[in-house]
Amino acid sequence: MISTSDVERAAARIHGRVRRTPVLFDDGVWFKLEHLQHTGSFKARGAFNRIIAAGALSAAGVVAASGGNAGLAVAYAAREFGVAARVFVPATAPAVKVAKLHALGAAVELVGEKYADAYDAAVKHAADSGALFCHAYDQPEICAGQGTIGLELLEQVDGLDTILVAVGGGGLLAGIAAAVEGRARVIGVEPRTIPTLHSALDAGEPVQVAVSGLAADSLGASRLGDIAFAVATRTGAGSVLVDDAAIAEARATLWDRYRLAVEAGGATAYAALLSGAYVPAPGERVAVLLCGANTDPATLTSPSGAPPAARTPR
Structure with missing residues (x-):
């Protein structure tokens, strides 16, 4: 469980380490441009908070399980502190993301075919080596770090009522809901x-x-993280579902209308507004979190989200 005070302490720890991302207002909506964060996603906030809060680390450094944004964030934060990072990923992880992990100086271990295989290997490595384990979404320090976005939004948008947030494991939702509890x-x-x-x-x-x-x-x-479930039920966080077609449309619209390049997960919150899955009340002040940008630009205007068909050279 985390609270507003946990998020406030996280904000003090990571100040100067992460970007205070801007907001864009258009068509009655505030967009929080968190896809402009280090490594292209909000996860750098949680990674920095986890590492700083831990204090002195062993020579084994840090370890994570993720072939995506969480792994990139941990590798980046570790590099900034000059500590070793080992990231376990399933063999099915996209080659481009594995290459980015190597470029950030992380030791990359390919294990199994599923995230669960990489997760189990990372946990075992942490136990055997003494490395600090950084969970992708279900650790108090990780969630509190992500929640610093909520504190920024309260300062950037006067009278904010509602924040739309994409959910996977729920670390982002947990942190933001704790940060703005009682205020939005x-x-x-x-x-x-x-x-x-x-x-x-x-x-x-x-x-x-x-x-x-x-x-x-x-x-x-x-599976939703335990922390996210506890915070969501305590704060009364709501839930809406969107179809893949709505997500693809949201990505294309963000690119066509604003030239904002986000990944499918990063466009999911906006899809709720475009599709009508969430309809604001009259006068409701709504912010949409654009949370990630690690995407193939070739897919931005494709209705399916897949790369467009190749054209015959002329």
Whole structure:
């Protein structure tokens, strides 16, 4: 469980280490441009907070399990502190992200075919080596670091009522909901094909869900984190679901209208507004979090989110 004070302490720790990302106001909506954060996603905030809060580290440094944004964030933060980073990824991880991990100086271990295989290996490495384990979304320090976005939004948008946030494992939602508790409401938006929050709220506890769809590479947790569930139920966070077609449309619209290049997960929150899955009340002041930019630019204007068909050379 985390609280507003945990997020405030995280903000003090990571001040000067992360970017205070800007907001863009248009068509009655504030967009929080967190996709401009270091390594292209919000996760740098949690990684820095986790490492700083831990204090002195062993020679083994830090370890994470992720072939995506969380791994990149941990590798980046470790490089900034000059400590070793080891990232376990499934063999199915995109080659471009593995290359980025290497470029950031991380030792990369390919293990198994699924995230769960990489996760188990990372936990074992931490136990055997003494390395600091950085969870992708279900650790108090990680969640509190992500929540610093909420504090910034309260300063940037006067009278903010609602924040729309994409949900995978829920670390982002947990942190922001704790940060703005009593001052604004958080609505979790997730693909209909990966309803971790929606299913947890229905069941009264986190449950396993199948993972598929356009945003599975970044929102593909198979179970909502325990911290996210506790904070969501305490704060009354809401949940809406969107289809892959709405996510693809949101990505294309953000590019066509604003020249903002975001990944499918980063466009998911905006998809709730465009599709009508979330309809603001008259006068409601809404912010949409654009949380990630690690995407292939060739897919930005494709309705399916896949690369457009090759054209015949002329």
